Amino acid sequence: MQETIQIHNETDAIVARQRGRDMARRLGFSVVDQTRIAISISELARNMILYADHGEVLICEIRDPQGEVGLEVQVVDNGPGIADLEQAMSDGFSTSNGLGMGLPGTKRLMDDFVVETAPGSGTKITIRKWLHARYM
Amino acid sequence: MQETIQIHNETDAIVARQRGRDMARRLGFSVVDQTRIAISISELARNMILYADHGEVLICEIRDPQGEVGLEVQVVDNGPGIADLEQAMSDGFSTSNGLGMGLPGTKRLMDDFVVETAPGSGTKITIRKWLHARYM
Amino acid sequence: MQVPILKMNDVLIVTLGNEITDEEAIRIKQDILVKIQDTGCEGLLLDISVVDLIDSFMGRVLNEIAEMARLMGCRTAISGMSPQVAITMIELGLKLEGVYTALTVERGFDWLRNT
């Protein structure tokens, strides 16, 4: 299972989080995990609109070497990138008078959280949730 | 429609915000938008008095290429300018024990917010509100 | 989306939907505040039982409505938050401050009528 959603405005972000929730439900995630995934997609997609204007969200089913089922979301843009990632990942830091909870909060909600970014080369954030998390 | 108000003291700032409100009303802006415009003029004109001693406020009707009606305010002074604009734009930053909400707050209230400034060459802040904002 | 605002015994009741955009949020705020002024109601009940998540955007909207209503002299209660919404909201790091919370519409309503 794999889906790609182009993100240009908030309505797209709402569609993407709904798709994430649907796929999570089909894979057998609990309602709480479905919500963790949906809220994470919402935060990252809104960031993309705000800081990078547009981009895309890929949602897919994954398996690890042991056959463990998971859901992976990639949020990819060609925006300005994040210069100081450590700062951006800290609770309350925001360059837009936002709450500054999006990145650190999403990290708390998911099992895996990986950022690839550099100034001028866009941002790719990959998040994963495992059906039976070995660590939570 | 265009008006220029010379700003030397707070009474002038009060006149300027009243003129902004009047023009906004004539252009058909809602009472809430009229208030957003008036409060923004008030903040910027008070800053001017405080940091640059005096200056002027220009209020005019504008149209974008698609014919969309808007109201533009230019707040111009020959004061010391702002050395670190990013810092000045962050919530709570003030060099005068102020609340530090004037610049970031005005940005939130308006549709467009542009600052041109350099140390020693004064400050020009241009703000706009569109009658039917395409992005809010 | 035009959000209907119900008036019942001096309490305004608003049922918030799931997919509120920025523009809708701005309109909802204005509609609620004008209604407070027009009706003189001192209680506002936001029912969120159909809301399936509260992200930082929605959290901000709820906090702003409650704070704006308070400035006018009207108290806000929020009813019907589901367990998954509560858990994920706290994990994300959001807070709802200065708002009374109730399990059901009935209890939120009773609280607003009796304070």
Add this chain to the structure above:
Amino acid sequence: MQVPILKMNDVLIVTLGNEITDEEAIRIKQDILVKIQDTGCEGLLLDISVVDLIDSFMGRVLNEIAEMARLMGCRTAISGMSPQVAITMIELGLKLEGVYTALTVERGFDWLRNT
């Protein structure tokens, strides 16, 4: 502008106008505090129903009056804020803390008399 301060049943009532300058703000603060001392009133009602915006200057004046009155042992209620003032004040980023808010003069007055 000389702001009249009305005393009614141990509550001081002040109607604030729209265009308060720094100097007037200073005088209003002094007048109110002296009046609190002279009358021994424990309640202060600031009616802002004609105020058409609260910018950071006005927000600071209101907060200062309330805080000074509190230090003297007098509680403050603010009544009559309009929807557009509430919305823009919050969007600007201002807060009114430690102040009771009421929809109308009557309700603010009742609250001050009963607490």
